Amino acid sequence: MKSVKAVLRQYRLLLISIVSIVVLYTLIGFFLLPWQAEKQLVKTMQQRLGVNASVEQIQFNPYTFEATIRQLQLNTEQDEPLAAWEKLYLNLQPLQLFRLTLRIEDISLANTELNFRRYTNTDNTLTRLADKWAATAEPENDAEREEVSEQGDSLFTLEIGAFNYTDGKILYRDEVPNEPFETVLSPINIHLENFSTEAGQTASQDLVIELENNATLTLDGNLSLSPLQLAGQVKLQNFSLQTPYRYLQAQLPFEFKEGRLDLQLAYDIDMAGEAAEVDISAIDIDLADFSIHPSEAAEAILQAGTLTVSNGRYSYPQNQLILDEVSVVDFKLAATRDNEGELDWLQLIADLPGQDSESATEETDQPAAEPTGSPFTLQIGQFSYSNGTFRYRDEKPDEAFETVLSPIAIQLENFSTEAGQTADIDLLIELENDAKLAVNGGLSLSPLQLSGQASLNNFSLQMPYRYVKAEIPVELNGGRLDLQVTYDVDLADETPKVNLSAIDLALAELSIHQPGESDALLKGGTLAITNSNYAYPENQLSMENIALDDFKLAASRNKEGELNWVQLMDSLPKADQDEPEQTNQPPLQLDIANIEINNTALAVEDQMPATPANLALMLSASMQDFSLAEDQQMPFTSNIGLQSGGDIEVSGDLQLFPAVSVNAEANVNQLSLVPLQAYLSEYAHIDILDGKIDVIASLISDQQEPFALQGDLTLADLQLDNQKLNEKLLSLDSLSVNKVDFSLAEQRVAISEVIVDALYSRVLINENGDTNLALLIKEQSASENAEANTAKSDDANGYDISLGRVKINNASSQFTDQNLPIVFDANxxxxxxxxxxxxxxxxxxxxxxxxxxxxxxxxxxxxxxxxxxxxxxxxxxxxxxxxxxxxxxxxxxxxxxxxxxxxxxxxxxxxxxxxxxxxxxxxxxxxxxxxxxxxxxxxxxxxxxxxxxxxxxxxxxxxxxxxxxxxxxxxxxxxxxxxxxxxxxxxxxxxxxxxxxxxxxxxxxxxDDPIDSIRFRAGRSDIAPPEQEKLLKLVDALSQRPQLALQIPAPFDETADKQALQETAVEQRIESLMSEASSDDQRETQRQKILEQLYTAAGLSPDLQTIQQQMTNIDEEQSEAELDVLAYNAELKKQLIEAESVSDSQLQTLAMERQNAVFEFIKQNGKLNADQLQTQDSVSTETDDGWLKMKFDLGTL
Incomplete structure (x- = not known):
């Protein structure tokens, strides 16, 4: 066995090679590769993107394949920060490449900062980098492009075990708006686990972004790329609406203040199929506390309370939005129409971006996009609008109109835009003065149909009156309206269908006045319309009953003969006289089953006579089967009771179309003639003490016979008295005109018999040989006489007149002739x-x-x-x-x-x-x-x-x-x-x-005619010398007829005397103050100061400065303003005179002073005894050319 040493010697070269390789690998991995990567990164950033990059440290562990990049800083060529991070950590798994997978076990990015700037609509930070990258890329040849296209899908699968993005920050700046927009998103935290591009793999993701003003956006869900599927929940909390408003502020024509939005929803998006499937559920929205103000306006046109949407769902491709509940609370709306007639809301809408005509034209020129998917449908389970307020102000009328509707409550259930679906709606609005508008019924959008009931209770007519006050010539001081109606409106077809039924209307507490008048033109009473129906397009209106009860009306005719009601109608705004548009709408069909007028009082004043005539009557009437249809007979009855005595009853049938036709019976009972006194006084000095008329007649008026009358007339208990002598002039017990037959068409008047019972007449010839009747007749103008003669001639021409007989019973007369030395009387x-x-x-x-x-x-x-x-x-x-x-x-x-x-x-x-x-x-x-x-x-x-x-x-x-x-x-x-x-x-x-x-x-x-009058100057009681001569002649004549008495009146002219007394009073006050004042000023200057003092004390308008400006002249040569003192003083005096008060007692005193002046002048003459001088009451007369006439009367002793 070899020793270790021998082995080492045997494999020394191998070991040295291995160690060298390891050392070299280590050196390259730990040192060379990071150094080269940093160098290449900086170079590439500079060459390809034009970005200056700096890195504090790049670390790589070649054994664990972990890489770390610390303190990366990217700046633009202008040294503006582009991006930076504190640390980027990557943990690669190279062994996964053997299974064709590029796996990154962990990616961590900490403390990043990204700067994104948008310069124009098409130019921003990313597009500039992309353009730079593309511009510095080496051109590809055709072979390379074909190779890339043939490679197709990547052979590798990308896997990321975990991705952590912590404490990120995005600084966004947009320079497209007129005022650049900036915002910061920080911190941003993103966590992604088990991400893979392999089919069927799902990653979990978490995202938390803090926005401005402590708002937070969170997302928690899953992500699959193959197929592309997304699911999870999104929550936006405490989002300030000021953020998007700041971005759009320069484009919006209003100011958006405050506002908070909370939103949460669950989403499920599947892009696997040909068509995307989107399911957004559990949608909850809370919107609150924002307000919209027109630019530079303090008052909001929309003041939000809270808007809440609960459990909403949206599905695609069904394109259906379902909201279980929508609640709107405490929303306050305001609308204003300016003095040009422009509504602020419409103006704001018109000023919104894209509302100009050019953009609208451009959009119109573009072909309409083909609709994709199903049509959009909306369903709302329950919608509630509570405690709402709407304020409307209109500044176009001369006097601005303003009203507030509050609270407003609306309840809508089961609302849907789908065909055939009907929603239930309840609406309640409180108007001014405790009035309420209530509507409840059904609403369908497809087809558009409305039905239900509406009511308006305790509605004050003061509200619409205030709006039209400046345009109508009357004052409305009362009036209440109650209205109930059932409606059914169908707008599905081209021609709308409207049916209004069960209409009940009540109008009460009316009080209409002419401006400045205390007496009402119309007052009190009630107008009730019950059970009415209207149908459109038939244009048919039917009413079961119209009742007018207990009204009080007043009518008057002024001295020019103009009736006040006619004047008011003429003063109403006139409709445009344009020709009416041609429509296929049928004419109005009006049917009224019953019309009643009960206990309606009418007071009539006629100011044309010198002494105004007053007539008071009570009217009751009824009509059945009123209709605008042809040949419709409408039975009617009427009863007029006069306060002065008598009543008039008329009953019969009336027809309006195709021609007016009346067939009636008239009965006049004990109608007093006393109200005619004012008119008789215009022509004669005669009093109507008594007199009554009874008439029983049949009346006919139609197309063939304009007017025909048949009947009997009786005049009873007539007594006319001589105003001058205060004695009976004419009387009779009865005058019966029997069987009168009058026809306007045939121009025929036939009277069977006239019977006169107990006629009495008084005939007197006075000392001058004038008859009493001639003296009683008042002198008429030549034009009036000519008109009367013409009228008599026109009336008499062509008429066939016949009279059966006139029978006179027990007539009498008293005749007196005073034009004799001894008065003659005969009966x-x-x-x-x-x-x-x-x-x-x-x-x-x-x-x-x-x-x-x-x-x-x-x-x-x-x-x-x-x-x-x-x-x-x-x-x-x-x-x-x-x-x-x-x-x-x-x-x-x-x-x-x-x-x-x-x-x-x-x-x-x-x-x-x-x-x-x-x-x-x-x-x-x-x-x-x-x-x-x-x-x-x-x-x-x-x-x-x-x-x-x-x-x-x-x-x-x-x-x-x-x-x-x-x-x-x-x-x-x-x-x-x-x-x-x-x-x-x-x-x-x-x-x-x-x-x-x-x-x-x-x-x-x-x-010789007697001297019967003298004249006085207006405002004076002294007798002028020419008038004194007239008085002396009159006294001489009366001294030869001691049986006559001279009646001296006390005349005055209310207008002329009042003006003269005003001028005298003002001038005396001025002179009194001038005499008391001590000043070295010129008279006009001193007078100016006193006039200004009086004017100011009287509190008159316009102010002195305004009058001075009006009376200031500008010298053309010197271009200097100079006050015209004389004109200025004259204007002040004129205003003081007009404001000076003159009482009726002052006029009466002046009249009595004139009477006493004449009385004393004649008495001093001594030719007449005291019994021959008699005084009369004051009398109003008129001034002629500055002179007022005192006309004498003669009496007997």
């Missing part, structure tokens, strides 16, 4: 008779037969015939007075002859016949037992030998007979029957001895 009573039938189509004259009593024992008979339409063509009238008491005629004999009649009787027959305008009249007078009385001085009396005349004419029986014929052409402008008769009497007395008292009362007094 006619018990006048009865008949006026025969009349027809405009017949030439047959009307026969008149009347008989009555005059005074105590006299008799009057009126007989004859005349044609009312042609009085001058055919008239024959006889008036016979029998047994007239001559002493009662003394007033006429005194005026005519200056003598009284002590005793006697007379019969007078007056006969007038007119044929074709030729008058032939005979006046026969028979006087019996006449005895003249005392002589009475009369300035107008004729100097006649009455005693001789009576002796000569009286026959043996004491009777005197006189016959005075009169004739002439009544069309002759020079012909007047009065002068003709007076001339005949005068000639008869002078030429022959006849009875001197023929036609007593025919004499007329003086033709």
């Amino acid at each position: 006619m009573q018990k006048l009865n008779g008949e006026i025969s039938g009349f027809s405009s189509s017949s030439k047959q004259p009307v026969n008149i037969e009347l008989e009555g009593q005059v005074d105590e024992f006299g008799l009057v008979e009126i007989n004859g015939a005349l044609n009312p339409l042609n009085v001058t063509g055919q008239t024959n009238i006889t008036l016979a007075f029998s047994n007239l008491d001559l002493p009662s005629m003394t007033p006429y004999t005194v005026k005519f002859a200056g003598r009284e009649i002590a005793d006697g009787k007379a019969d007078i027959d007056l006969s007038y016949e007119i044929v074709e305008s030729d008058l032939s009249a005979s006046n026969n007078i028979v006087i019996r037992d006449i005895r003249l009385g005392e002589r009475v001085e009369s300035p107008d009396a004729m100097d006649l030998p009455l005693d001789l005349a009576v002796s000569l004419l009286k026959n043996s029986e004491g009777v005197i007979e006189l016959n005075i014929p009169v004739s002439g052409d009544i069309n002759d402008p020079e012909f007047a029957i009065g002068p003709v008769i007076r001339g005949a009497i005068g000639n008869a007395i002078r030429n022959i001895v006849t009875a001197p008292f023929r036609f007593l009362g025919s004499l007329i007094g003086s033709d």
Whole structure:
């Protein structure tokens, strides 16, 4: 056996070789290889990537195949940090190469730092490195490329036992946004185990990344490359939404503040098949505490509470997202429309990236991508939105509108975008003033259908009124609306289908006013619409009942004749007058089973008359079967009760289409005429004390007959009084117009009979010879008279008028003539008779037969015939007075002859016949037992030998007979029957001895008109000299008629006198202050200071500075501003005058001062006694050319 030493000698060379190899291997592995690797790494980085690399140490254990690279630092050519790590550790398993496996048992990378920068959309750190690498690579020849392509899949399997990436850091900078974005992801920890590229092998992976603001992203799952499969869980905690907002901030038109996101899900992705299979489950999302603000706006348009998604699932290729529960709590939304009409939300959307027209055009030009996979479907088991708030503000109206809807609650169950699926929805919104909107029903998206019930309770109309306040001419001070409706909306087809049913609407507590008016145009009451239905596209609306109860309405007409309601309608915003679009929509079909108006009060004021007319009435009405269909008869009834007395009832049938048709019965019961007083006062000084109308009539109006009436009319208890004399002017117990038949189409008026019972009239001739009726009629303007005459002419033309008869029962009249030295009074009573039938189509004259009593024992008979339409063509009238008491005629004999009649009787027959305008009249007078009385001085009396005349004419029986014929052409402008008769009497007395008292009362007094008025300046009570002269003439006239009394009014003009008093008060105040002030200033400067003092004390607007700017002139030559002191003072005084208060009592005082001035002036004259001067109440009149007229009235003592 060889010794060890011999063996060593024998194998010394081998051993030396082995040791040398080991030493060399060791040296190369431990020293040369790390040195060469470091050198090559630095060189390669520099040459291929242009990166400066530095390594503190590279270690390699050639026996364990462990490699460590420490403190690697990579910088760009600009010496900017690119990447670095503290330690990279690799544990290779070279023996695994024998089974064609490249196995790395362990990879550890600690404390890495990566810098990634994005320069443009296509330029970043990686693309620059890739471009540099490709640019420095040696070009490949065709053979090499073919070899690479033929090699195909790698022969080796890569295995990594464990990969640990700890305390990593990524510094990301993006310079694409206008404001560069930077963020840091640190620390980053990644753990990967059992990674293999071999088929069927699965690796486990864990990833934890801490983001900004303490956010954490974790991933825990498995990874398989062959086939490619991923499964695991992802969790994102406390993620600040400010991070993505900072990145997008420059592109977004709003500010995004705060916001936190928590997300977790499980994923299972299988890419083994032709189509990827993705299953994302257990999706939970919590989003909270963020707000969105328009740029530079303090208030958020969206203030988030919390958004929670629970147990969501997404499947692909099914493309289905299922969310078990979605909860939104405390979200607050706000929307604002600016004064240009732009909604902030729409503006924000329009300003989002990609919303401009150019980008939209570019996108439109691109061909649409072919859809892949199944269409997307969404299912939500339960969606809840609670305690939401929505604030809306609109600044476009003149007065900004704002409202808040809170809380808002929405519940949605079983929601799905799949066809045929219906979700349950409940919505509750609280509006202003405790109003609530509730909706519950079903919602289907495919097809789009909605159904359910909606209600709006206690809704205040103040909310929409505030929005349109500046556009409507009324003030709405109340109003509540309640609404319930069942809806069914189907939008599946091209033509939508809408069915609204069980509609109930109630409107109450309305209060509508004209601006500045305290009285409401419409107030109170309720409007109720019940059980209504609407269907579209049929466009059919049906209502079971409409009821209006207990409303109070007010209407007025101003002095210009404009009705306030019409003015309000005209003031409403007008719709565009563009031609309506042509649609296939059928016309509206409206059917209302029943319409009711109950206890509706209407107050009407008419300001056109000098004294406004007021009328109050109560209306109740009903209509059945209302419809817009053709030939639909709609029964109706109405009842109007007037507060002044009486009621009107109308019932019948109404038809609207194809033409309006009315067939009704009208009944007017005891309708008072007193409300007509204001209108009668416009034309006459007459008071309506009483009067009632009853009507029973049938009314017809249709296409063939515009208006027809048949019925009876009765006027009862009429009494008209003379305002000036405060006495009865006209009265009657009843006026019955029986069987009236009027037809507008046939232009026919037929009256069977007119019966007048107990007609009384008062006729008076005053001292000036004017009748009471003529004095009562107020003077009308020429234009009004022309219009009235034209209207009468138009109304009468072409009408066929017929009247059966007029019967007069127990009529009476009182006649007084004060135009005589002694007042004459006569009473006619018990006048009865008949006026025969009349027809405009017949030439047959009307026969008149009347008989009555005059005074105590006299008799009057009126007989004859005349044609009312042609009085001058055919008239024959006889008036016979029998047994007239001559002493009662003394007033006429005194005026005519200056003598009284002590005793006697007379019969007078007056006969007038007119044929074709030729008058032939005979006046026969028979006087019996006449005895003249005392002589009475009369300035107008004729100097006649009455005693001789009576002796000569009286026959043996004491009777005197006189016959005075009169004739002439009544069309002759020079012909007047009065002068003709007076001339005949005068000639008869002078030429022959006849009875001197023929036609007593025919004499007329003086033709001079009395002086009936004087004038005053506005705001003054002194009597001007010309007016004093008028008063003296008036006093002289009255002194000759002591039986007359002068009635002195107290006039004032509210407008002119008020303005004059305002000017006087302001000027007196100014002068008073100027007299008290001591100043060396010029008068206008001193006056300016006082005016400014008064203006400021009165608190008027605009302010003084504004007025000074308006009154400042700029010198064109010197370009200097100079205050126009005179104009400035005048403007201040004008404003003070307009603000000066003048009370009604001041106007009354001024009126009484004028009255006292006239009273004292006449009294000082001394020609009239105190009884002849009487005062009247104050009266409002109008100023003419700066003068106010005081018009006198005359009375009797």
